[in-house]
Amino acid sequence: MTLIDFILHVDKHLEVFVQTYGAWVYALLFLIIFVETGLVVMPFLPGDSLLFVVGAMCGVGLLSYPLAVGLLLTAAILGDQTNYTIGRYFGPKVFGWENSRWFNKRAFDQAHAFYEKYGGITIVAARFMPFLRTFAPFVAGVAQMTRGRFTFFNAVGAVLWVVGIITVGYFFGNIPWVQLHLDKIIWAMILVPGLFVLVGAWRARTRPVT
Secondary structure, three states: OOHHHHOOOOOHHHHHHHHHHHOOOHHHHHHHHHHHHHHHOOOOOOHHHHHHHHHHHHHHOOOOOHHHHHHHHHHHHHHHHHHHHHHHHHHHHOOOHHOOOOHHHHHHHHHHHHHHHHHHHHHHHHHOOOOOOHHHHHHHHHOOOOOHHHHHHHHHHHHHHHHHHHHOOOOOOOOOOHHHHHHHHHHHHHHHHHHHHHEEEEEEEEOOOH
């Protein structure tokens, strides 16, 4: 319940943190974004809503817009890069490749081919989808997606995600109607992308094999 309260009222918690600890809030924000994107075991941290609230706080002068964007952009890029590296390094060790009963050569070849062909748009789109953005770079690493290709789309997705949502929060986050319905907006930012993922997964499962 404490985590849910933090996610739904991240604006109030951050404001208290700023008033209490000042500039240390930047370290906290960097850590949250890095951990959410960089550690596959932490997919539940409030990435989208956090960025939106950061933008709103920048809009009223509680935070510095250039500093927040720069730090969180760095955290997002480094997080995905770390997640990819973990998947690339530990994937073969966990599955044991051909020597493991858990390894499916055909499934691996399909995953590798998918990420080589569609990995770019997957990495970029996953930035805007809770949970998926935590697992997509890890799976890209396991599937041995080319590092250079991953790094390029990692940076592109991070720029669109961090700069885009912070900027939206900067211009719209302090509108009275938005402030009044912020908890509902946060729920929408969590549930709507998740619904798209579920519908996409269902359609993929029900699509006839050709």
